[in-house]
Amino acid sequence: MTSDTWVPGKRSDTATSGIASDPQFTYVLRIADDRLVLGHRLSEWCAHAPILEEDIALGNFALDLVGQASAFLKHAGAIEGKGRSEDTLAYFRDAVEFRNCLLVELPRGDFAMTLVRQFLFDAFDILLLEGLAASSDKTLGGIAAKAEKEARYHLRHSAEWVRMLGDGTSESHERAQRALNDLWMYTPELFVADDVERAVVERGIGPDPAELRDRWLVTVQRVVSEATLTLPPDEHAASGGRIGRHTEHLGRMLSDMQSLARAHPGATW
Amino acid sequence: MAEFEARLDRGETIEPKDWMPEKYRKQLIRMMSQHAHSEIVGMLPEGNWITRAPSLRRKITLLAKVQDEAGHGLYIYCGTETLGIGREELVDQLLTGKAKYSSIFNYPTLTWADIGVIGWFVDGAAIVNQTMLAKTSYGPYARAMIRICKEENFHKRQGYEICSVLAAGTQAQRDMVQDAVNRWWWPSLMMFGPSDKESPNSAELIRWRVKRESNDTLRQRFVDLTVPQAKAINVSLPDPDLKYNAETEHWDFGAIDWDEFYQVIKGNGPCNRERLAARRSAHDDGALVRDAAAAYARKRSAASAA
Amino acid sequence: MTPNEGAGARSDTQWPLWEVFTQEGEGAPHEHAGSVHAVDAEHALQNARDVYARRGKVVSIWVVPSEQIIASAPGDAGPLFDPGNDKPYRHPQFYKVPRGVRVE
Numbered sequence: 115m116t117s118d119t120w121v122p123g124k125r126s127d128t129a130t131s132g133i134a135s136d137p138q139f140t141y142v143l144r145i146a147d148d149r150l151v152l153g154h155r156l157s158e159w160c161a162h163a164p165i166l167e168e169d170i171a172l173g174n175f176a177l178d179l180v181g182q183a184s185a186f187l188k189h190a191g192a193i194e195g196k197g198r199s200e201d202t203l204a205y206f207r208d209a210v211e212f213r214n215c216l217l218v219e220l221p222r223g224d225f226a227m228t229l230v231r232q233f234l235f236d237a238f239d240i241l242l243l244e245g246l247a248a249s250s251d252k253t254l255g256g257i258a259a260k261a262e263k264e265a266r267y268h269l270r271h272s273a274e275w276v277r278m279l280g281d282g283t284s285e286s287h288e289r290a291q292r293a294l295n296d297l298w299m300y301t302p303e304l305f306v307a308d309d310v311e312r313a314v315v316e317r318g319i320g321p322d323p324a325e326l327r328d329r330w331l332v333t334v335q336r337v338v339s340e341a342t343l344t345l346p347p348d349e350h351a352a353s354g355g356r357i358g359r360h361t362e363h364l365g366r367m368l369s370d371m372q373s374l375a376r377a378h379p380g381a382t383w
Numbered sequence: 384m385a386e387f388e389a390r391l392d393r394g395e396t397i398e399p400k401d402w403m404p405e406k407y408r409k410q411l412i413r414m415m416s417q418h419a420h421s422e423i424v425g426m427l428p429e430g431n432w433i434t435r436a437p438s439l440r441r442k443i444t445l446l447a448k449v450q451d452e453a454g455h456g457l458y459i460y461c462g463t464e465t466l467g468i469g470r471e472e473l474v475d476q477l478l479t480g481k482a483k484y485s486s487i488f489n490y491p492t493l494t495w496a497d498i499g500v501i502g503w504f505v506d507g508a509a510i511v512n513q514t515m516l517a518k519t520s521y522g523p524y525a526r527a528m529i530r531i532c533k534e535e536n537f538h539k540r541q542g543y544e545i546c547s548v549l550a551a552g553t554q555a556q557r558d559m560v561q562d563a564v565n566r567w568w569w570p571s572l573m574m575f576g577p578s579d580k581e582s583p584n585s586a587e588l589i590r591w592r593v594k595r596e597s598n599d600t601l602r603q604r605f606v607d608l609t610v611p612q613a614k615a616i617n618v619s620l621p622d623p624d625l626k627y628n629a630e631t632e633h634w635d636f637g638a639i640d641w642d643e644f645y646q647v648i649k650g651n652g653p654c655n656r657e658r659l660a661a662r663r664s665a666h667d668d669g670a671l672v673r674d675a676a677a678a679y680a681r682k683r684s685a686a687s688a689a
Numbered sequence: 690m691t692p693n694e695g696a697g698a699r700s701d702t703q704w705p706l707w708e709v710f711t712q713e714g715e716g717a718p719h720e721h722a723g724s725v726h727a728v729d730a731e732h733a734l735q736n737a738r739d740v741y742a743r744r745g746k747v748v749s750i751w752v753v754p755s756e757q758i759i760a761s762a763p764g765d766a767g768p769l770f771d772p773g774n775d776k777p778y779r780h781p782q783f784y785k786v787p788r789g790v791r792v793e
Contacts, residue, residue, distance in 0.1 A: 157433050157442075160449055161426040161661065164669025165703065166457050167725055167736040169426075173450035174739050177443060184439040201438045225672045271735055278728075281682065282675025289671070374495055375437040381553050383437045383495075383545070400760065454740050461706075461724035470703040470726065527723070673702050680728035 137313035139193045140213060141320060142254065143203075144310070144356055145242070146186030147214035150204060151364070152235060153179030154371055155222050164225055171271060175232070178264040185257045192253075205375035209358075209365040216355040217300040219364040226279050226289035231297055233272035237333045238304045238326065239265045245321025254319065273337045280341025287342065294338070295346045302351035305330070310356075391592050396522045399465040407591050408466050410584065411521050413482075414593065415463040420477045421485035422456035424658050428492040429501060437495060444541055445498060451534045458530060462523035478663050486644060487574050489652030496549055496556075496563035502542015504564075504571040504609065510535050511605045512575070520592035547616040564613070565621045572636075573644045575602040581641075603633055610634050707733040708758060709741050712749035719751050727752075 156176035163169035187200035217235060222228045243265050246258035279290040305327040307315070314320045338345050354360065375383075384404060390397070397403055426449050433449065436442035460470050476482035487505055492498060513535060517528040549560035576598040579585040588594040610627075613620050624637035646652065704726040710719040722741040727733035733752040742750060 154434065157446055160430040160433055160446070161423075161453075162665045162668075164665070164672035165726070166423070166453055166460070167727065167740065168669075168672075170450055170453045170457070171736065171739045173446055173453065174743065177446050177450065180439060180443055180446065184443070187439075204439055205437070225669070267738075274731060274735070278676045278679040278732075279672070282677075282679045283671065285671050286675030286678075370434050374435045378437070378553060378555060381437075381556060382548060383441055450743070454743070457725070457740055458723050464706065464724070470706075474703065530723075670702065673704065676728040676732065677704060680732070683729060 136193065137310040138251070138317070138319060139190055140310045141314045142186055142190040142193060144213040144215075145246075146183050146190055146203075147212050148218050148235075149179040149186065150183035151212070151214045151367070152218040152232075153177075153183055154367065155218065155220075156228070156232075158222050159228065172228075175268050175271070178261075178268070182257070182261045182264070185260075186254075189253050189257060201375070205372045206379075209360050209368055211358060212355075212360065212364060212368075213358065214355050214360075214364075215300070215303045216352055216361055217297065217303065219355065219361060219367060220297070220300070221363055223293065224289060226286065227293040227296070229272055229275040229279065230290055230293040232268065233276045233337065234297060234301055234334065235304075236265060236269040236272050237330050237337075238301075240269055241326040241329055242321065242323070245326065248318075249320060250318035273333075276337050276343070277341045280338070280343040290341065291343050294343055298346040298348075299350050299352050302348075303353040303355060306353060306356065308356065388591075391520055395520075396525065397520050398522045406587070407593075410588060410591070411524065411593060412463055412466050412468055413584075414588070415459055415466075415524055416468075416473050416476065417483050417485070419456045419459035419463060419473070420482055421488060422452045422459065423477075424484045424488045424662065425505075426452050426456075427658055427661055428488055428490065428654070429498060431492045432495055432498050435495070436498075441545070448502070448538050448541065451538065455527075455531045455534070458527040459524075462521075462527045465523045474666065478659065478666055480650070480659065483648060485574060486647045486652065487570050489647050489655045489658060490567070490570055491654050493566070494559050494563055496546070496559040497567065499542050499545030499549060499560065500563040500567045502538050502540075503546050503612070504542075504567050505574065506535055506539040506542060507609060508571050508574045508605050510539060511601050511608070515595050515601060518592075518595050524593075543612060543616075546618065550616040550618050561618060564618050568621050569639065569643075570647075572602055572606070572639055573641075573647075575599075575605065577641060577644070606634050606636055704728050706755040707737070707752045708755050709733075709737040710751040710753075711737075711741055711747045713746045714748060719749065724755065725752070 153176045156172050156179065159169070159172045160176075161169065163172055183204070184200050187203045191198045191200060191203055217231060220227075220231065223231075240262060243258045243262035247255055247262065249255040249258065276290065279286040281287070305323045307322055307324050311320070311323055315322045335345060387397075387402060387404060387407075390401075397407075429445065429449050429452070433442065433445050436445050460473060463473060464470055473482070477484065487508075492501070510532065513528050513532050517525055517532060519525045519528065546560050546564075549556040551557075576582055578599050579597045582598060585594065585597065589597070606625075610620065610625065622637045624635065626635050627633075628635045647655070650656075705728070706724050707727055708724050709722045711722045712719045722737075725733060725736040725740055727736045730752060733754075734750060737750050737752050738747075741747065
């Protein structure tokens with residue numbers, strides 16, 4: 115536009131890009147981005163874990179999550195229909211175009227932070243993936259069914275660590291509690307339903323996230339109590355990831371993750 | 384001792400409970416633990432590129448490879464433990480600098496192409512060595528080698544594939560892979576160790592069938608395998624003296640700078656300090672986690688005993 | 690043998706040792722795959738799965754604390770087993786040595 119044709123924008127423009135696009139595309143992207151970002155965070159532990167067996171375990175989970183991300187991204191690209199491959203979506207979107215929840219993009223922190231975050235996500239993930247098994251989108255359902263087997267295993271592992279850290283030494287207990295306190299405000303975002311989810315539920319593509327919360331809380335309360343930890347109070351809820359309003363952490367993470375691919379656009383690897 | 388050596392001559396395998404000379408046991412502990420340490424330290428140069436892998440497929444396969452390496456380290460540590468030493472002591476030897484690990488992992492991975500070249504050269508060299516060790520006289524070591532060789536072949540092929548894609552790519556990618564090859568070739572040849580006449584342990588290791596072939600034989604085998612692979616993807620090797628010898632049917636190659644090798648194993652390689660520092664901090668930071676798990680288990684077993 | 694104050698008397702920073710047996714395919718016998726370090730049975734099973742069952746052919750895993758395995762003495766001892774020689778291999782955690790005593 116020029117100064118002659120200048121018009122004010124709309125209130126809805128304050129939301130970031132992509133909201134107007136196909137809700138099914140956005141929905142699958144949200145699922146994919148959660149895994150891509152979380153898998154990447156886990157992969158940062160490679161060669162730095164507390165003991166060899168755990169290095170292997172975390173590596174396994176990173177692998178599972180990035181593998182799932184790849185499958186979901188490929189499907190998202192197919193839904194979008196603009197020829198964007200899983201790599202194009204992973205490496206050539208800016209932070210504002212990512213649709214992961216904030217919980218997964220936070221830095222890995224110490225081991226307690228990583229495992230408590232993992233547990234909170236895993237407990238949600240098995241419910242989500244279970245809900246997707248009956249999706250009217252058969253491809254989505256298929257990817258979710260395979261991922262669910264992996265998610266059950268992840269939950270077993272992360273729940274066990276929450277118990278071991280919570281009911282281990284006083285130092286590990288303190289760190290686990292601190293992690294839980296710091297992460298709690300990021301959990302409500304997992305269960306928020308906006309227009310995208312409403313459309314998806316209507317079309318039978320996926321479960322209503324708000325309905326997952328009660329069952330999630332039962333699992334979380336049980337494990338937290340077994341771990342002799344205390345559930346933090348529900349206070350402020352942080353959100354925005356689902357519409358591209360991320361923390362500063364994501365941009366920095368992507369600048370590492372995407373740097374090589376972006377340095378050689380169009381190259382094959 | 385005579386019976387022990389007779390068993391070896393008959394090609395028998397020595398198992399953990401069998402009688403063995405103290406020196407055999409010590410040599411095996413040294414060799415196996417060095418091997419295990421190498422797998423673990425080796426995760427660092429490759430792990431350096433996981434977060435920047437340029438495609439999801441490469442990210443996944445690199446993660447899987449590094450995980451395999453951790454697993455290999457674990458199998459070999461477990462095999463070493465059958466000789467009467469705990470993993471805690473082995474880890475301590477590595478972190479205090481008392482134990483050695485393969486010199487090659489003291490070099491930095493400067494570009495993505497290094498990841499491909501490591502798979503091609505370093506895993507390639509390891510396969511030559513491990514294929515030989517699959518017939519080693521000590522049972523647990525031989526069995527670990529057989530398990531490892533299966534996985535290692537996959538790593539080498541992946542590395543070579545990365546290099547061949549780069550070599551057929553953009554000018555920047557071709558330059559990247561040639562540069563990586565130029566930096567990793569000679570250190571890879573050094574992986575096999577000095578000529579056996581320089582190597583103090585070799586004679587004994589061969590007599591006791593721990594090693595089955597000489598360092599020089601293995602190095603030559605590696606060169607012979609690798610030169611045609613380089614030609615196939617149009618990548619040159621930084622040795623003007625590389626020439627096929629029709630008489631011996633081997634590739635002749637130039638002199639190795641053993642000064643560099645000795646400097647690196649002495650601790651003066653480009654990354655020695657960083658590698659150990661990284662392992663030490665993982666270990667130190669991890670203490671509270673290991674202690675937590677142990678405390679938890681103690682409480683549980685006390686509770687169930689009550 | 691290395692000096693050892695007895696399992697649990699000082700913190701074993703690498704956790705106790707477990708032997709792992711895996712079954713590859715229905716009807717196959719469980720075979721010794723190797724060992725893992727873990728703090729308890731559940732943990733050992735998980736670690737065993739991560740280390741020995743990654744390639745996906747394994748359908749069942751057994752884990753046993755290494756010190757629970759009773760082994761026969763090497764072959765040519767015939768039917769007479771030495772009861773003092775009944776561990777599968779020499780490992781520091783199997784040998785309790787009084788504090789301060791060097792065994793070497």
